[in-house]
Amino acid sequence: MTPGFQALTEKEKETLRLLVDGHDAKSMARHLGLSVHTVNERLRDARRKMAVSSSREAARKLRAIEQRDAEYRGDRLSGDAFAVADRDESAAPVDASRMVRRIGWVFGGIVMSLSLALFALASWSGPTDAPAAPQSAAQPAASPETAVVETARAWLALVDGEDWNGSWNATGQAFKALNTSDRWAEVSRSVRPPLGAVLSREAASEEAVPAPPYGYRMVKFRTRFANKAGAVETLSLVREGGAWRVVGYTID
Template sequence: MTANVQALNEREKETLRLLLQGHDAKSIARDLGISVHTVNERLRASRRKLGVASSREAARTLARFEQGTHNSSVGKGFGVAGDHAQENKGHRPDGPRGVKHPAVLAIGGTVIMSLIIAAAMLTWLAPGSTEVGPLPNWSTATTVPAGNTESTNIVQLDGNRLLWNGKEASEATVTEFLAVTRQMHPQPVLILSYTAQTPAKRVQRVRSLVDNAIQCKPGKCLEIAS
């Protein structure tokens, strides 16, 4: 498997990372500044090199490989939420957007973590019934922290609809994404956002799903009721 993954070029890898973040071919093309045809060609080549039947399985294979080989102090940035790694030291010719420099990610991650920790300290709620309030090991806030969200994933409940970073997803898909983020170093912050119209039992179910998947703690899991 290692030999197969190493056969991937950097552009194929960045495409697979975006796919596992929840992007489709159109949004990947828009994010990277390339055509949908080019995206599909990269995915097709990745499947062939890895010997898998689906592009999503190719993305998971790359994730497992990178999580097993990354440096524990600086993540490879397999971004379930945009924590992109800079694969090329020079300029990437096929578009100005997409992959960012690790130094930028490190600074941005520090800023967002500081904002979230500060918000948690100001808005911390005492533990109460898990049916109506956040779990004791979660932080709370009134709004999503502004600024860089490179190291943040958002699980949103809109009524009974479940969304991952703005895209509708099933509980199984969200669980799959959470399993990947748990292995990342540093682990991205998870924000659970829901509206007043969301049934309390639905909120509690998703709280438990997230908590069981990534073992939340203050500063890593943030709950926002709008």
């Protein structure tokens, strides 16, 4: 465990998470409803506690620690996590902030470059429907494709067609809570078109991932773009309102 990690307050962790997701001090201040001075104070205190020289280094270390913690919890929960799928869906809504702490910030808000496009699950705003019976491990996508894979493929078609508004509308609550349609369009334009046309896209796997409250599905495609061969597209989907919704997307 990195020295000082346990000394970080939740507010300091929140600020570091926004930093590693691509925010600067001004956008963090707007997001948190704080002054830039307060944001910088949080970052300074976090650097001191983590014993690092830069805020970005502190943010990266926090992300790495929380990812390891989430993976460990996932291993521990793999036998029981999906028992919640059988719960009464009329139960009280899940506390989203508590759920995010348990997941450990496996994902972020917006982190995009020409090699990486990440819009991923970071919070859950309200209850979701329990998904169908989960798979215990990654498996090759079945033929014919499952509803999850079909939904993921249809969403990618919107992105391929540069239908930014349509693709944003097809995302889940968690995605929309973190990314406005304008922001999604702005960043997508800088990332997707340079990859060129899709020459081939093959469903590689569909995996059920244990995470509160009901888990989510991760679908991977092996994709060949005109300007990038051997890419792997990963989408995270949750069940909302009787339909699958995309809440995470990466291109590696």
